[in-house]
Amino acid sequence: MVGGGSIGMRHIELTQTSEQTRLTAVVEPVEARRAELRDMGLPVVATLDEVPGDTRGAVVATPTPDHATSGASALARGMAVIVEKPVAGTLDDARTLVAAADRAGLPLFTGHHRRCHPFSLQAREALAQIGTLVAVQGCWSLRKHDSYYEAEWRRKPGAGPLMTNLSHEIDLLRFFVGEVEEVTALLSSAARGHEIEDTAALAFRFDSGALGSFLMSDAGASPWSFEAASNENPAIAGSGQDYLRLIGNEGALEFPSLTRWGRGAPGEIEWSKPLARTPGPELAAVDPLLAQVERFAAVVAGGSDDVLCTGADGIAALEMTLAAALSRHRGRPIRRGEVPGDYNGT
Template sequence: MNKLRLAVVGPGLIGKKHIELILQNPECELICIVAPKTDENVEIGRLLNVPLFDALNSMFESLTLDGVIISSPNIFHVEQARECIVRNVPVLIEKPIADSYIEGLALMELIEKNKCPVLVGHHRAYSPIIRVAQKIIQEGRLGQIVVVMGSALFFKPDQYFLDGPWRTQPGGGPILINLIHEIGNLRALCGEISSVQAMTSNNRRKFLVEDTVVINFRFESGALGTFALSDTASSAKSWELTAGENLSYPNYRDEDCYVVSGTNGSLAIPSMRLKYFEKEGERSWWKPLLEAQINYERQDPLAGQLNHFIHVIKGLEKPQVTAFDGLQNLKVIEAIFQSAEQAREISIH
């Protein structure tokens, strides 16, 4: 069986993970990396025994590829994706799909025009946690969803910013880097978001970008939500530290980062502790809730995403997370920025 020939653009934090998964997958192989020719990147290419290109056009002039994974800084996503799409090379674009909704919209139009397979890297869509939680909600076990509470509280070390100084500049803060994953999760669990109300602060790190955010959500279903985000909070209440899907992080199985509550019950995620009333029984805060533990098998969603991308390249599956999905998440993110700047609730049309 011929292996699919893949390139990774941007061998940074997430790029190295993509490379690792490609090397482990028997259906594909790493053909090259694309990045500035710094000493570090030259050494990465040498260790991987693959060529290093400093531009996509020179790569395409030299090699034939089956697919490209773009994991460069956010500001390059659209330009680099466009170079792949016009050549009809399937591409996986790390989130966010673009630096702005307008740029992303133009990219989506190009995708539709060229009929090129494009996948956006909201990898948690492949998580068994999300899929099991969706099933419980869709089965009506929680009743009508009333409210969701979520958090992404963690402490990023100084080295994280020294390794990527762009993370201290506009476009590199935790709203675009981290919160956009949470928006995808919230939409998957509770449906489309109709308005947001947000406050941000950079009081601790003093960078040009936020380090802490609180947001209120209104969903089209009528449900409400609240979320706290901070990359300078020493806490375990984040997806990375509770889900146990990325072994690079410690895991706290007694913690949760979401609680989805409905008229008949609530589900803590990712521990999957379900508390509920009997459907035909009396509901009262005086009455004890029944309890159940929902079991599932933890898997690496990034590995699942790569397998899906391979199937997309082969024409066996359609992209699960499309450019439209990536744009919906980005639209909510832009509304959050706008709400924080204007100190008011922002509707999302």
């Protein structure tokens, strides 16, 4: 484990829980934090050079600007790598990291763990039952507590919902719908009055021709978000309310409940005929971060996986997240391929 902060600790707990993994070291450069981790009984070291030689994989959970550096260092030492999202701070850094993995012939994944939920996997299958996808609509609105913003950096560019939360949504949309061709963003800071945005309205065009809209806010109180819908994060109250709707020419799908709306009568499906509602299946609850690390372990052991977010997938999610930020600055839609390699969203 590279990084002993809050996200790193979550991964540490899971690697100690899983029968498929053994924690060999926690790399933490800050001396005071190393002392705290040592007091917890963890095998803590200061640098990757001190990691035991039998270590076969690394999870990089450091601050975003360090992702590419630590990821490349782990690869150079023969370790397969998961880098927490986003894969890097800029496209240039992300591409350098992916190139390093290719040269080393080692697996590199990005920590977009939502793919590993059973309802995410089944959603892709359910989409085939609603015909040609026409549109997708999403809402992520969780009111963060006021004390969250006592840290000055959380009020500065790069720390709003656009750069903090959007990449998860884009990766999941790509997982379901396919490549994003362009994005347009409208931003507002009217609710909190900070330098950063507190609300963003986004419009997407996909390669398939489908369109999408997404509302994001960390100032608006609502039951609609992935975390509230999935009860994934113990720090966020659950609601059980769907936050994403996918619409096809033969029906619609609510997510993550997988409630499906479709043909309710013979003949053409059209607005005079009520749609039939089919409840989604009952699925066992899983910890997606545990599922992710166990899939990773299976790949390290020589297996293959078509669910984990690859380094290339991570680049695609990062590019369209940065494109949304660039759209705000340029006041127009930003297409794939337009984001400068050194742009970091601020």
